[in-house]
Ligand SMILES: *[C@@H]1O[C@H](CO)[C@@H](O)[C@H](O)[C@H]1NC(C)=O
Ligand SMILES: *[C@@H]1O[C@H](CO)[C@@H](O)[C@H](O)[C@H]1NC(C)=O
Ligand SMILES: *[C@@H]1O[C@H](CO)[C@@H](O)[C@H](O)[C@H]1NC(C)=O
Ligand SMILES: *[C@@H]1O[C@H](CO)[C@@H](O)[C@H](O)[C@H]1NC(C)=O
Ligand SMILES: *[C@@H]1O[C@H](CO)[C@@H](O)[C@H](O)[C@H]1NC(C)=O
């Protein structure tokens with residue numbers, strides 16, 4: 063689904079006519095966590111070259127926030143990678159989440175660091191072409207920051223490797239955290255990769271398969287029934303146009319433009335959180351709306367007979383399709399074949415940034431299971447060709463840069479992929495995180511190479527924390543405690 067643009071921030075919108083697409087997933091990133099304790103932290107700039115490998119003469123200002131409330135001379139620096147969103151979305155993690163927890167436990171200085179092209183870069187810098195938005199440049203930014211930053215008000219030299227730095231990231235930033243330990247082992251003393259998507263995949267079919275297996279059985283069964291039934295009705299020329307009308311999209315040209323909407327109700331799985339203040343109920347609400355399996359069939363006004371599952375799915379999708387103005391065609395409202403819709407490049411088009419990373423290096427395209435015997439939560443029409451066509455539409459070949467025909471996932475996977483490992487690299491995963499399909503494999507858990515699976519957890523559940531940690535669920539208190547213990551153990555070995 064098209065609006066899944068931002069791995070996780072789900073906000074982005076392609077153009078006015080597509081504003082109403084259901085929210086999907088697609089960015090492994092974190093849903094911004096709302097502020098709780100809300101103290102203000104000072105913000106600073108660090109000057110970075112636009113290109114670390116070839117001198118362009120251009121620089122940009124990298125934004126970072128500092129929490130010094132626990133710092134004592136001799137303490138480490140705990141840095142959280144902002145990933146693919148504004149670093150201000152990460153302030154709660156600096157205040158009451160993992161950064162504050164680790165800083166408190168180690169007398170450390172807490173820092174959250176913005177990623178090039180996101181947040182302030184976007185509004186203050188003029189480099190709208192994405193040529194310098196890639197893994198290599200972004201990793202070099204962090205290494206340059208760690209080895210050269212001078213913190214205001216602190217006289218000691220806190221640069222790496224003189225001072226130990228602990229690098230933390232969740233989701234895409236989690237992969238970056240693992241990559242930093244592999245790429246810069248002498249600069250990064252220790253890394254924590256939480257839900258780190260270290261294996262880039264062209265087909266991300268396992269994302270929905272994990273949801274299928276983890277969701278309540280009746281809910282999965284209802285989605286599977288409806289998706290299969292609609293795929294069959296669309297495949298039959300007699301019923302193709304009728305089922306589109308039944309979903310409120312009469313005359314729609316592309317079958318996938320209808321069925322891509324079915325991923326929307328599933329996207330809420332990723333937005334679940336143990337913290338009620340940031341949790342989304344949308345997945346369970348959609349499950350409730352899908353009802354329980356039964357054998358009832360319904361004769362529709364359009365002259366097709368559908369199961370109750372399909373009827374209920376149409377009721378959900380109709381909330382969106384009914385918003386198409388009467389004066390517009392279904393293709394205008396819901397179609398994705400007009401490339402012009404994807405070619406606006408003004409600064410409000412923030413979806414273009416993560417999408418560019420997807421199209422060049424990360425992929426994660428929606429697609430059904432490769433083995434047709436696996437029940438699918440996703441329509442067969444929403445395949446890699448469909449999910450990746452935005453790459454050609456949004457980024458036509460330019461004078462200086464051409465998006466590759468398919469993303470160069472090897473750029474990511476050569477750093478270790480599922481098997482990425484290093485001393486003082488910790489892997490934290492959520493048991494039912496759909497992104498686990500792209501996260502490091504289960505391995506032995508040792509103090510030097512911790513591997514922790516948070517029970518019943520979805521996406522980087524350890525990243526946030528409450529002002530009163532005793533109010534957190536036991537499994538969250540436990541993972542925080544384990545992280546404190548292994549980080550303290552690592553630091554005890556620092557020379
Ligand atoms: C950081 O850099 C931006 C862009 O150059 C500038 O607008 C802002 O005032 C700077 N902030 C600080 C605290 O220096
Ligand atoms: C900081 O750590 C101490 C124990 O070292 C603990 O008692 C206290 O609750 C922690 N504070 C926060 C805000 O985490
Ligand atoms: C969805 O909307 C279409 C168009 O208004 C309507 O014909 C159809 O009956 C609706 N389906 C359901 C299940 O409400
Ligand atoms: C279809 O499912 C809905 C939602 O669970 C339920 O209210 C309705 O009674 C069902 N209709 C039939 C005909 O089974
Ligand atoms: C699942 O659906 C069946 C009917 O098919 C129903 O008997 C059962 O109670 C449902 N289970 C749950 C957990 O809702």
Ligand SMILES: *[C@@H]1O[C@H](CO)[C@@H](O)[C@H](O)[C@H]1NC(C)=O
Nearest residue numbers: 280283354355356357358370
């Ligand atoms: C649907 O009908 C089949 C065959 O008659 C039966 O085996 C099955 O239990 C029924 N399912 C439900 C949910 O009623």
Ligand SMILES: *[C@@H]1O[C@H](CO)[C@@H](O)[C@H](O)[C@H]1NC(C)=O
Nearest residue numbers: 077393394399400401402403
């Ligand atoms: C594509 O969209 C543009 C701008 O939204 C519009 O001007 C143009 O007519 C559309 N083309 C087609 C073939 O619909």
